[in-house]
Amino acid sequence: MSKKSRTKSSKALSGSPTAKKKALKTRASSQTKPAKTQRTPGGKSTATIAKAGSHKAAPKQLNSSKSVSSPAGAKSGLTEGQKAPTFRLPRDGGEVVTLADYAGQKLVLFFYPRADTPGCTKEAIDFTRLAGAFAAAGTAVLGISADPLKAQEKFRDKHNLGVPLISDERHQMLEAYGAWGEKSMYGKSFLGILRTTVLVGADGKVAKIWRNVRVDGHADAVLEEARSL
Numbered sequence: 001m002s003k004k005s006r007t008k009s010s011k012a013l014s015g016s017p018t019a020k021k022k023a024l025k026t027r028a029s030s031q032t033k034p035a036k037t038q039r040t041p042g043g044k045s046t047a048t049i050a051k052a053g054s055h056k057a058a059p060k061q062l063n064s065s066k067s068v069s070s071p072a073g074a075k076s077g078l079t080e081g082q083k084a085p086t087f088r089l090p091r092d093g094g095e096v097v098t099l100a101d102y103a104g105q106k107l108v109l110f111f112y113p114r115a116d117t118p119g120c121t122k123e124a125i126d127f128t129r130l131a132g133a134f135a136a137a138g139t140a141v142l143g144i145s146a147d148p149l150k151a152q153e154k155f156r157d158k159h160n161l162g163v164p165l166i167s168d169e170r171h172q173m174l175e176a177y178g179a180w181g182e183k184s185m186y187g188k189s190f191l192g193i194l195r196t197t198v199l200v201g202a203d204g205k206v207a208k209i210w211r212n213v214r215v216d217g218h219a220d221a222v223l224e225e226a227r228s229l
Contacts, residue, residue: 078198079206080206080207083204084099084107084198084204085099085176085177086098086100087168087176089166089168090166090167091165091167092149092153092165092167093153097142097166102200104202106138106139106200106202107142107199108127108134108140108199108222109198109200110123110127110141110142110143110197110213110222111143111174111179111197112124112143113194113195114145115147115165116155116158116159119195120145122215122216123213123215123219124163126219126220127141127219128161128163130219130220131162134223137223137226138202139223139226142163143161143163144166144173144179145168145193146167146168146171146174148167152167177196178194178209178211179193179196180193180194194211195212195215196210196213197222199222199226201229202229207225207229
């Protein structure tokens, strides 16, 4: 075969549709193969890493959902007209005090956050000042906090307090009477004693509840309420 005829035949073959299709197919496969076998520097495929990443993200979502719901304060649902919750706790001097000890008479329970602090001291002194007037109205008065007995006795002696002081270190009575719950100070929330006063009638039912008490004039207001029963 002559040189001229070989040139024509090679052009004919390269220009045919079949040859073009084969060339395109070969080129496409050579471009797509690296994409299938492409691996990350760690030796794992991108699909494997994506799958692993999705598993790692799940616990974070669960943790965030837990942090949204914070436990509520330990306030009770005590309401006026309800039977007063029973209690049996030690008081200053070591005696044990119960609700039954005051059956048939009116009873004031004032719950204070901490012995010998300014607000609590003023409140306890005010109730001591009015102790005779409360007795004349047929009403007993008890102070309650979570302080230990020694702290209560020191508080009593330092300020010459004339009302019994109950120690509720386990918060049983505090919770029952709604005087234990969530408080906030300097932007932080915590559980503690809520300054609260409860007046129990001679029938053993809750006659009046004062929550978030402001100390100034409070003892006088409680006395007036006790006299009206």
